[in-house]
Amino acid sequence: MNVIIHKPLSEGELEVVPSKSITHRALIAAALATGRSIIKRPLESEDTEATIQMLRALGVSITKTEEGLVVESNGIQKPSEVLFANESGSSLRFLVPVALLAESEVTFDGKPGLRKRPISEYLRVFDQMGIEYQQFGENLPLKIKGKMVPGEYRISGHISSQFVTGLLYALPLLNGDSKLLLDTPLESKDYVDMTISIQNQFGVKIIPIDQGYFIPGNQKYVKNTYEVSGDFSQAAFHIIAGILGANLRLTKLEENTHQADEKVLDFVRKMGGNIKFENGVIEPKSSKTYGSTIDLSQSPDIGPIMAVLCALSDGTSYIINASRLRIKESDRITAITTELKKLGAKISETKDGMIIEGVKKFKSNMNLYSWNDHRIVMALAIAAIRTDGPIRITGAEAINKSYPTFFEDYVKLKGVISYE
Numbered sequence: 413m414n415v416i417i418h419k420p421l422s423e424g425e426l427e428v429v430p431s432k433s434i435t436h437r438a439l440i441a442a443a444l445a446t447g448r449s450i451i452k453r454p455l456e457s458e459d460t461e462a463t464i465q466m467l468r469a470l471g472v473s474i475t476k477t478e479e480g481l482v483v484e485s486n487g488i489q490k491p492s493e494v495l496f497a498n499e500s501g502s503s504l505r506f507l508v509p510v511a512l513l514a515e516s517e518v519t520f521d522g523k524p525g526l527r528k529r530p531i532s533e534y535l536r537v538f539d540q541m542g543i544e545y546q547q548f549g550e551n552l553p554l555k556i557k558g559k560m561v562p563g564e565y566r567i568s569g570h571i572s573s574q575f576v577t578g579l580l581y582a583l584p585l586l587n588g589d590s591k592l593l594l595d596t597p598l599e600s601k602d603y604v605d606m607t608i609s610i611q612n613q614f615g616v617k618i619i620p621i622d623q624g625y626f627i628p629g630n631q632k633y634v635k636n637t638y639e640v641s642g643d644f645s646q647a648a649f650h651i652i653a654g655i656l657g658a659n660l661r662l663t664k665l666e667e668n669t670h671q672a673d674e675k676v677l678d679f680v681r682k683m684g685g686n687i688k689f690e691n692g693v694i695e696p697k698s699s700k701t702y703g704s705t706i707d708l709s710q711s712p713d714i715g716p717i718m719a720v721l722c723a724l725s726d727g728t729s730y731i732i733n734a735s736r737l738r739i740k741e742s743d744r745i746t747a748i749t750t751e752l753k754k755l756g757a758k759i760s761e762t763k764d765g766m767i768i769e770g771v772k773k774f775k776s777n778m779n780l781y782s783w784n785d786h787r788i789v790m791a792l793a794i795a796a797i798r799t800d801g802p803i804r805i806t807g808a809e810a811i812n813k814s815y816p817t818f819f820e821d822y823v824k825l826k827g828v829i830s831y832e
Contacts, residue, residue: 413807413808413809413831413832414804414805414806414807414808414831414832415793415804415805415808415819415829415830415831415832416802416803416804416805416829416830416831416832417793417796417802417803417804417805417827417828417829418802418828418829418830419826419827419828420653420658420793420794420796420797420799420827421653421658421660421793421794421797421822421825421826421827422657422658422659422797422825422826422827423658423659423660423825423826424659424660424661424824424825424826425660425661425662425663426650426660426661426662426663426821426824426825427642427663427664428642428643428646428647428650428662428663428664428665429455429642429643429646429815429817429821430453430454430455430640430641430642430643430664431455431640431641431642431643431644431645431669431671432455432457432459432460432502432643432645432646432814433502433603433606433643433645433671434606434610434640434641434643434669434671435451435454435455435460435463435640436459436460436463436502436503436506437506437577437606437607437610438451438454438610438638438640439451439454439460439463439464439467439474439481439483440463440467440506440507440510440581441581441610441611441613441614441616441633441636441638442483442485442614442633442635442636442638443467443470443472443474443483443485443488443510444485444488444510444581444585444614444633445483445485445614445615445632445633445634445635445636446485446486446487446632446633446635447484447485447635448482448483448484448635449482449483449484449485449614449635449636449637449638450479450480450481450482450483450637450638451480451481451483451638451639451640452479452480452637452638452639452640453480453639453640454480454481454640455640455643455814456816457812457813457814457815457816458498458499458500458812458813458814458816459498459499459500459502459503459813459814461498462496462497462498462499462500462503463500463502463503463506463507464481465496466495466496466497466503466507466511467483467507469491469492469493469494469495470488470489470491470495470507470510470511470514471485471486471487471488471489471490471491471492471514472484472485472488473485480639487513488510488511488513488514489514490514490516491511491514491516491518491519494519494520494521494553495507495511495518495519495520495521496520496521496522497520497521497522497526498522498523498526499522499523499525499526499741499813500522500526500813501526501529501572501574501740502574504520504522504526504529504531504552505531505534505572505574505575505577505578506574506577506578506581507520507578508520508531508534508554508556508578509534509537509560509578509579509581509582509583510578510581510582511556512543512556512558512559512560512582513560513582513585515558515559516557517555517556517557518555518556518557519553519554519555519556520552520553520554520555520556521552521553521554522552525741525784526552527549527550527551527552528550528551528739529551529739530551530571530572530739531551531552531554532571533567533568533571533572533575534575534578536566536567537565537567537575537579538556538558540563540565540566541558541560541561541563541565542558542561543556543557543558543559543560544556544557544558545557560582560583560586561586561588562583562586562587562588562589562590562629563588563590563591564590564591564593565579565590565591565592565593566593566594566595567579567592567593567594567595568594568595568596569594569595569596569597569598569599570596570597570598570599571736572600572736573598573599573600573601573603573604574603576592576594576598576604576607576625577603577604577607579592580592580604580607580608580611580618580625580627581607581611583627583629584611584616584617584618584627584628584629584631585629585631585632585633586629586630587629587630588629588630589626589627589628589629590626590627590629591621591624591625591626591627592624592625592627593623593624594623594624599709599710599736600672600709600710600711600712601672601710602670602671602672602674602675602710602711603670603672605670606669606670606671606672608620609669609670610638611633613636613638614633614634614635614636614638615631615632615633615634615636616631616632616633617631641664641665641666641669642662642663642664642665642666642692643671643673644665644669644671644673644674644676645671645673645713645714645814646790646814646815646818647662647665647673647676647694648673648676648714648717648718649717649790649791649793649794650662650696650794650825651676651677651680651687651694651696652676652680652696652717652718652720652721652794653696653794653797653825654687654695654696654697654698655680655685655686655687655696655697655698655699655701655721656698656721656724656794656797656798657698657797657798658698658797658825659698660695660696660825661693661694661695662693662694662695662696663692663693664692665689665692665693665694666692667689672710672711672713673711673713673714675710675711675714676711676714676717676718677689677694679704679706679714679718680696680701680721682704683701683702683703683704683721683722683725683729684699684700684701684702684725685697685699685701685721686699700726701721701724701725701726702725702726702727703722703725703726703727703728703729703768703769703770704722704725704729704730705729705730705732706718706722706729706730706731706732707732707733708731708732708733708734708737708765709733709734712734712736712737712740712744713740713787715731715734715737715744715745715748715787716744716747716748716787716788716790716791717787717790717791717794718731719731719748719749719752719759719766719768719791720748720752720791720792720794720795722766722768722770723752723755723757723758723759723768723770723771723774723795724770724771724772724773724774724798725770726770727769727770728767728768728769728770729766729767729768729769729770730765730766730767730768731765731766731767731768732762732764732765733764733765734764734765734766735763735764735765740785740787741783741784741785741786741787741810741813742783742784742785742788743783744783744785744787744788745761745765745766746761747783747785747788748766748788748791749761749766750781751780751781751783751788751792752774752795754775754778754779754780755774755775755778755780755795755799755803756771756773756774756775757771757774758770758771772798773798773799773800774795774796774798774799775799776799776800776801776802776803777801777802777803778799778803778804779803779804779806780792780803780804780805780806781805781806781807782805782806782807782808782810783807783810784807784810785810786810786811786812786813786814786815787814788810789805789807789808789810789811789818790811790815790818792805793805793818793819793822804832
């Protein structure tokens with residue numbers, strides 16, 4: 413699908429879509445609880461659907477109702493099929509340890525993009541646990557068989573916090589205490605804090621310790637009714653749109669939900685942006701912004717949209733500690749650098765980030781490419797605010813991964829688009 417943006421979004425009120433990160437986590441906590449839980453206001457996307465289908469294959473009943481997702485579980489069962497994660501790294505990495513609770517052979521697979529994303533930290537854990545595994549490609553398909561046992565495990569903290577989250581879900585259910593120790597500093601710590609917060613609301617306790625976590629064994633997840641709050645990962649695009657000139661009011665957001673991408677507020681304010689946030693409503697104001705150093709070690713997903721803002725700010729910006737952007741759905745450093753250069757941005761890559769010298773506006777009548785990456789599509793659509801004519805985005809269907817209604821919302825906010 414190609415999208416031509418004839419007129420960028422400009423004004424209106426938007427109910428921010430529910431958090432993908434929270435939806436994944438709440439679904440898994442509910443699946444590990446005995447009984448009937450309800451997940452209210454879940455995000456419907458390709459990624460969250462992958463988690464739903466994988467949990468169903470593990471014997472969990474998940475039904476879509478007007479209330480939300482009704483999750484009924486009696487424990488993780490022997491899988492009925494290959495657990496296919498589509499392109500969702502979260503679904504894969506969260507559910508590998510969970511699937512081992514079935515104590516049977518399990519095979520994981522995904523689309524080609526996911527097959528390239530690393531799972532090496534779990535191979536370390538399998539070796540420590542005595543879990544048998546076999547790979548049929550670079551990473552996937554992956555066949556595993558064995559029983560999780562309590563104990564002390566070591567993994568790296570800088571590759572992905574998703575490995576930590578996956579283990580934190582499963583280890584409390586074992587018949588003894590465990591320790592999860594990190595060999596390197598934990599990046600995206602807020603995401604792990606989010607996991608622990610949601611586990612706590614489903615009755616499970618995790619105890620942070622020096623260099624890791626202590627996980628008491630013999631715990632039980634308790635059924636719950638849980639409502640998903642708005643997603644800062646998606647709100648970030650509209651926050652930047654407001655700073656660039658759109659007159660927007662964003663609702664359904666909560667403070668202190670441990671969403672790493674809430675950091676966008678700090679970054680934008682540091683650059684001179686004016687943002688009002690009260691009672692769950694964000695109103696970003698059109699602002700003159702200035703170059704800054706943006707450290708993405710804890711919030712890499714907002715890298716592409718921060719690059720757009722930096723490219724339109726006075727002075728020079730440095731995006732640093734963003735090496736994990738290279739192992740997302742695309743190499744996001746190369747992807748956003750390439751596409752913004754087409755628009756006239758003065759931007760260059762570094763090993764773990766970008767150097768960006770601001771310009772006043774972007775070129776129009778450009779053909780841009782999605783790189784099969786939802787966040788690249790959305791960043792480019794917001795960049796259109798500072799063009800004086802149309803742009804075309806090829807492969808715009810990539811938005812279905814996390815925000816299928818993005819262009820519907822774009823039109824609600826007075827944008828004018830057409831499809832090819």
